[in-house]
Amino acid sequence: xxxAIFAFTYVDIDHIAPMAYILDLPLIIxxxxxxxxxxxxxxxxxxxxxxxSFFSFENLWKNYDLIIHSFKPWATRxxxxxxxxxxxxxxxxxCPHGNSDKVYTYTHADSxxxxxxxxxxxxxxxxxxxxxxxxxxxxxxxxxxxxxxKFYKKYKQHFDELxxxxxxxxxKKKQTTLLYAPTWKxxxxxxxxxxxxxxxxxxxxxxLNLLIKIxxxxxxxxxxxxxxxxxxSDRFPNIIANFDFTPTLPVIDGCDAYLxxxxxxxxxxxxxxxxxFFLTNDDFPSPIHHCGxxxxxxxxxxxxxxxxxxxxxxxxxxxxALYDHAFDDSVSFDTIQKEFLGYIKETWxxxxxxxxxxxxx
Numbered sequence: 001x002x003x004a005i006f007a008f009t010y011v012d013i014d015h016i017a018p019m020a021y022i023l024d025l026p027l028i029i030x031x032x033x034x035x036x037x038x039x040x041x042x043x044x045x046x047x048x049x050x051x052x053s054f055f056s057f058e059n060l061w062k063n064y065d066l067i068i069h070s071f072k073p074w075a076t077r078x079x080x081x082x083x084x085x086x087x088x089x090x091x092x093x094x095c096p097h098g099n100s101d102k103v104y105t106y107t108h109a110d111s112x113x114x115x116x117x118x119x120x121x122x123x124x125x126x127x128x129x130x131x132x133x134x135x136x137x138x139x140x141x142x143x144x145x146x147x148x149x150k151f152y153k154k155y156k157q158h159f160d161e162l163x164x165x166x167x168x169x170x171x172k173k174k175q176t177t178l179l180y181a182p183t184w185k186x187x188x189x190x191x192x193x194x195x196x197x198x199x200x201x202x203x204x205x206x207x208l209n210l211l212i213k214i215x216x217x218x219x220x221x222x223x224x225x226x227x228x229x230x231x232x233s234d235r236f237p238n239i240i241a242n243f244d245f246t247p248t249l250p251v252i253d254g255c256d257a258y259l260x261x262x263x264x265x266x267x268x269x270x271x272x273x274x275x276x277f278f279l280t281n282d283d284f285p286s287p288i289h290h291c292g293x294x295x296x297x298x299x300x301x302x303x304x305x306x307x308x309x310x311x312x313x314x315x316x317x318x319x320x321a322l323y324d325h326a327f328d329d330s331v332s333f334d335t336i337q338k339e340f341l342g343y344i345k346e347t348w349x350x351x352x353x354x355x356x357x358x359x360x361x
Contacts (some may be wrong), residue, residue, distance in 0.1 A: 001091075004060075010034045012070040012097065014246045017042045018151035019095050019119070019144075022333045023340060035227040035243075041162060041247050042154060062092035066091040066344065075114040076226045091347055098264025099125060099326055100183065115322040116342055119144045122328035124287075142343065144336050146327040149271060154221040163250035167211065168269040172237035177209040178307065179255035181265035182279075184217030191281035193218055196300055197229050204239060211255060211327065212241040213248075213265060257311060259295075259303065262286060270323040273316040275306050285307045291319045 005014045005025045009293070010033050017038065020027040026046040029035055038047045050059075060067065060078075067090060069075075075092050092116045118141050120126050126141055132250050152159055171177070182193035182199065193215075204210045212233070218226050233239050252258075252268055257275040260266045266288050269276060274294025279300060295303045 001064045001344050002063065003068070003344070004028055004064045005095075006030075007034055007038075008069060008071045008074060009216075010037050010244075010246060013037055013042065014248055015066070015070045015097050015148065016095055017045050019270050020147050021045045021151060022336050025068075026339070035185070036245075037246055041159075041245075043158075048056060052336055060090065064090065066347075068093040068094060068095055069097045070097045072097065078113040079095075091116045095118070095119050096121060096125065099267040100262055100264035116140060116347070117142065121146060122324075122326050124294075124326045133328045142336070142339055143328050143331055145329040145331040146268075147273070147331075147333070147336065149249055149268070149327075150329070150333065152247070156250075158248050159250040160254070162247065163245070163254055166245050167251065168242060168254055170240050170296065171209045173209070175207060175209055175238075176257070176311065177211055177255045178257050178259055179211050179213060179252065179265075180259045181213040181263045181267070182215060182218070183263040184215040190217075190284055191218070193229070194225055194260040196279060199301040200303070201229070201233055201236070201239060203304055204236065205304055205308070206238055208238065208304065208308065210239045211251065212239070213251065214241055214243050215263065257307065258292070259307065266291075267323075267326055270319040273319055275307075275311055276319070277314050278316065279303070287322055291315050291322055306356055 003025060005016060005020045005023065006028050007013045008030065010031070013029075013034060016028055021042075021044055026048045027038065028050055029038060030052045031052050035047065035049050037149045038045065048279075067078075069092075072094060075094065078090075078197055079092065083192070092115045096118070096119055099121050118129060120129060120141050120143055122143060122145060126143070129141060132215060150308045152204075168177070183191050185191045186195060201210075212230075214226065214230075230241050233241050245251070248265060248268060252265065252272060256276075257277065258266065259279070260268045260269075261279050261281070261283070266276065266278075270291060271287070276288075278289050278294045280286075280289055280294050293306075293313055294308060299306045
């Protein structure tokens with residue numbers, strides 16, 4: 001069976017590159033920005049660059065039997081197109097793009113049904129999948145644990161040095177650093193960025209560094225609003241906005257506290273046991289909001305006095321409990337690889353070999 005692992009945009013790389021490393025597959029990328037990011041940040045993996053002008057569904061149909069990716073909506077279009085136009089059964093494997101509650105009811109489960117195999121981080125994601133999607137059998141769900149953090153730890157020195165040179169060295173002073181990681185404006189409008197960021201940037205005190213991790217979908221879907229809100233951020237020596245540095249975990253580990261809403265970055269931050277603060281939408285409760293302090297509504301315009309007052313808050317027990325529920329870290333890289341190879345062998349037995357095609361140049 002001919003397998004491929006794709007990063008369709010640079011946004012996917014931090015999620016899909018470690019999996020390419022684990023499965024020992026070259027990561028196929030289709031744009032120069034992704035190529036630069038892979039070469040700079042992920043030299044541990046093998047990459048294959050295919051220019052977008054030469055990339056088509058026909059390439060996929062004739063060259064591959066199984067595709068691993070992290071762009072969930074793509075499967076809906078891919079499945080319909082290949083099945084009806086080329087009449088070939090391609091196995092689609094979904095590699096999670098973070099763990100979050102921003103779509104708390106998992107309303108995007110329809111696209112999950114177009115996949116044949118799913119990687120899941122742990123019990124929490126497994127529960128969501130079995131409750132809200134039509135998984136064929138439990139065999140289609142493969143637990144990976146927090147493979148991204150294990151990959152980061154293995155090459156921690158490399159990633160920490162990159163984060164230091166790219167981001168943290170830009171701060172004029174070495175002082176308490178707060179990571180602000182708002183999510184994008186999803187169907188439930190759970191982002192705090194568009195509504196509250198203007199007040200946040202104006203109120204940020206000089207004795208606190210603020211590192212803003214911009215969600216790529218904010219810039220893509222609301223470019224004018226995003227850049228308007230950020231236009232004066234570079235005037236402040238204690239505020240840095242991060243657009244293009246994709247490795248998330250060295251950024252998380254380099255910060256002292258977290259301010260967020262419903263972003264998957266919050267789940268990654270749980271492992272640090274550092275103080276967490278949340279700007280919330282009362283209509284959409286999240287389990288992670290019990291792992292720190294919710295900013296009172298009257299303090300949302302200027303949350304910093306509340307944050308600085310509670311920087312010694314300890315929610316480590318709650319954070320560890322939710323982390324353990326979300327990520328099964330008992331799974332090793334070898335186990336991930338062996339289980340996936342087992343899935344491939346079982347699937348290959350069931351394939352009609354007469355439908356297979358020879359690769360094209």
